[in-house]
Amino acid sequence: MPRVNDEVAQAFEELADLLQIAGGDRFKIVAYRRVAEEVRAFARDISTLDDKELGALRGVGKATSSKIREVLKTGTMAKLEDARAAVPRGIREMTALPGLGPRTALLLHAELGVKSLAELDQAIKEQRLRTVKGLGKKTEENLASALRRFKGRQERVPVDVALRVAEDLLAALRKSDLVTEAAYCGSLRRAKETVGDLDLLATGPDPAAIMQLFTSLEGVSGVSVSGSTKSSIRTREGLQVDLRVVASDEFGAALQYFSGSKEHNVRVREIAVKQGYKLSEYGLFRVSDNVRVAGATEAEVYEALGLQTPPAPMRENRGEIEAALKGEIPELIQLSDIQGDLHSHTRYSDGSTTVREMALTAMGLGRRYLAITDHLDAWVKSHSPDTVKLQAEEIAAVNEEFGDRITVLQGVEVDIGPEGTLALPDSILNRVELVIASIHRRYGLDAEAMTRRVVKAMQHPSVNIFGHPTGRWLGQREAAEFDLEQVFAAARDNQVVMEINSNPARLDLKDDHIRLAKEFGLLFSINTDSHNPGHLSRTRLGVGMAQRGWVTRPEVINALAVDDLRDLFKK
Ligand code: DGT
Numbered sequence: 001m002p003r004v005n006d007e008v009a010q011a012f013e014e015l016a017d018l019l020q021i022a023g024g025d026r027f028k029i030v031a032y033r034r035v036a037e038e039v040r041a042f043a044r045d046i047s048t049l050d051d052k053e054l055g056a057l058r059g060v061g062k063a064t065s066s067k068i069r070e071v072l073k074t075g076t077m078a079k080l081e082d083a084r085a086a087v088p089r090g091i092r093e094m095t096a097l098p099g100l101g102p103r104t105a106l107l108l109h110a111e112l113g114v115k116s117l118a119e120l121d122q123a124i125k126e127q128r129l130r131t132v133k134g135l136g137k138k139t140e141e142n143l144a145s146a147l148r149r150f151k152g153r154q155e156r157v158p159v160d161v162a163l164r165v166a167e168d169l170l171a172a173l174r175k176s177d178l179v180t181e182a183a184y185c186g187s188l189r190r191a192k193e194t195v196g197d198l199d200l201l202a203t204g205p206d207p208a209a210i211m212q213l214f215t216s217l218e219g220v221s222g223v224s225v226s227g228s229t230k231s232s233i234r235t236r237e238g239l240q241v242d243l244r245v246v247a248s249d250e251f252g253a254a255l256q257y258f259s260g261s262k263e264h265n266v267r268v269r270e271i272a273v274k275q276g277y278k279l280s281e282y283g284l285f286r287v288s289d290n291v292r293v294a295g296a297t298e299a300e301v302y303e304a305l306g307l308q309t310p311p312a313p314m315r316e317n318r319g320e321i322e323a324a325l326k327g328e329i330p331e332l333i334q335l336s337d338i339q340g341d342l343h344s345h346t347r348y349s350d351g352s353t354t355v356r357e358m359a360l361t362a363m364g365l366g367r368r369y370l371a372i373t374d375h376l377d378a379w380v381k382s383h384s385p386d387t388v389k390l391q392a393e394e395i396a397a398v399n400e401e402f403g404d405r406i407t408v409l410q411g412v413e414v415d416i417g418p419e420g421t422l423a424l425p426d427s428i429l430n431r432v433e434l435v436i437a438s439i440h441r442r443y444g445l446d447a448e449a450m451t452r453r454v455v456k457a458m459q460h461p462s463v464n465i466f467g468h469p470t471g472r473w474l475g476q477r478e479a480a481e482f483d484l485e486q487v488f489a490a491a492r493d494n495q496v497v498m499e500i501n502s503n504p505a506r507l508d509l510k511d512d513h514i515r516l517a518k519e520f521g522l523l524f525s526i527n528t529d530s531h532n533p534g535h536l537s538r539t540r541l542g543v544g545m546a547q548r549g550w551v552t553r554p555e556v557i558n559a560l561a562v563d564d565l566r567d568l569f570k571k
Pocket residue numbers: 185186187188192194195196197198199257258259260261262265266
């Protein structure tokens with residue numbers, strides 16, 4: 001659709017919203033919305049229309065025509081400007097929140113005096129929305145989660161984007177002779193699923209020159225702080241990046257401090273104080289004589305305090321301090337442990353390419369096996385019923401060609417219906433080597449129905465893996481509200497493996513849920529859910545999430561060799 005049409009439509013929509021908030025004429029409001037719809041749906045650029053053609057659009061009379069001309073000429077209309085002036089800016093911002101229309105915005109303003117997103121946030125925290133007639137507790141909860149998502153979308157960046165930016169910047173810094181060491185820390189190093197800002201550290205003999213280099217790097221779109229030891233820039237991706245340059249004997253202490261989390265650091269500092277030390281980003285100092293006892297490496301800081309060094313993804317004060325004190329930090333799964341990938345798609349469903357192309361890329365990444373797990377239900381319905389055989393032959397040919405370098409397994413990803421039945425007949429499920437069962441539709445069932453649905457699916461003897469278990473979609477959809485404990489118990493009883501889906505928009509299961517699943521003794525499969533070859537390198541994102549969930553190598557089925565894996569699937 002032409003961009004000008006969109007602009008005009010938006011102006012009319014905004015006008016309608018504002019008039020509605022201000023209590024304007026209902027018929028006019030409806031008429032403006034209709035014009036917006038009509039203009040938006042019009043295929044040609046409306047600025048090319050003559051008066052007669054413009055007047056022929058549905059709902060467009062003489063007055064509207066001239067308003068459209070006004071927007072085309074000036075980008076706005078007098079009437080819209082008046083309406084904007086009549087409605088406080090904050091209230092206009094509020095209507096940008098999904099689920100908060102003009103009617104509710106008006107009600108909130110009239111009843112609670114709320115006139116901005118910040119005030120809305122406050123009112124929700126104080127549970128005042130539920131006191132308003134016509135709103136109630138459910139609306140309050142819905143708006144609370146909409147607001148959280150809205151804030152998240154505005155401020156936080158997905159981990160894959162942050163990782164790419166960080167690695168590009170670090171590579172550019174490391175390439176220079178000015179920099180002896182550089183690293184990223186903060187939430188990215190802790191492998192969080194989203195990142196607020198990037199925290200980089202560097203060391204080198206001439207800090208000012210490093211700063212000079214940093215603020216002029218390619219991809220920097222703005223510089224907000226430019227000091228001799230700290231600079232902040234914004235990248236093209238809209239990500240804020242802080243760089244701190246420290247002395248080389250402070251590097252470890254700074255890495256420890258800026259890796260966080262804050263909660264973890266508070267605990268470590270308490271331990272330091274109890275032992276007569278002071279810990280800061282400059283080092284670990286003995287209070288009695290102010291001598292620095294550690295600081296060059298992170299390990300020496302932890303060691304001096306009698307602590308094991310917890311891997312960064314564990315540092316959330318969720319038990320890792322206790323474990324480190326007792327020397328019981330688990331040996332977490334590493335990317336290099338991963339032997340294969342058990343979830344991928346090809347042209348047999350919604351993937352972009354062939355089995356062979358996918359296998360080639362997986363091979364290049366050092367994978368020893370790859371499971372092709374297409375959604376075969378649609379294909380089976382619309383094509384020959386022997387799709388499974390056809391695909392099996394294609395896979396056999398690829399296995400023949402690549403010999404012992406990579407093994408391609410034939411699996412399926414089967415949809416779990418609302419009642420918990422699987423979307424493919426047993427005759428197909430029995431013929432493939434592995435079955436991933438996942439939910440793709442109808443997430444809105446209540447918790448009880450969802451739980452029943454998932455438990456029933458797991459009881460099907462063919463199911464090996466529960467795919468992207470909670471269905472969360474970062475910034476858009478929360479984890480489904482089923483009873484995780486019942487589901488995990490059913491998975492244990494039926495030997496179903498939990499997926500840790502590495503799609504950066506999913507990262508599902510997430511850390512807390514992984515730890516709960518571990519308590520049930522469940523196993524995990526860290527999968528990419530690739531729909532094209534580029535997705536196959538996402539594994540490390542899933543490994544990061546697994547590390548945040550304290551997962552060890554014996555708990556990960558795709559750290560097994562392919563023969564052992566095949567045994568496991570013959571349950
Ligand atoms: P983010 O950026 O929101 O994704 O999360 P972080 O963890 O990267 O937080 P950020 O960028 O505000 O700070 C980076 C690290 O610096 C943080 O993880 C721990 C450390 N830090 C920041 N402020 C404080 C503080 O007030 N006290 C302590 N102990 N550490 C702090």
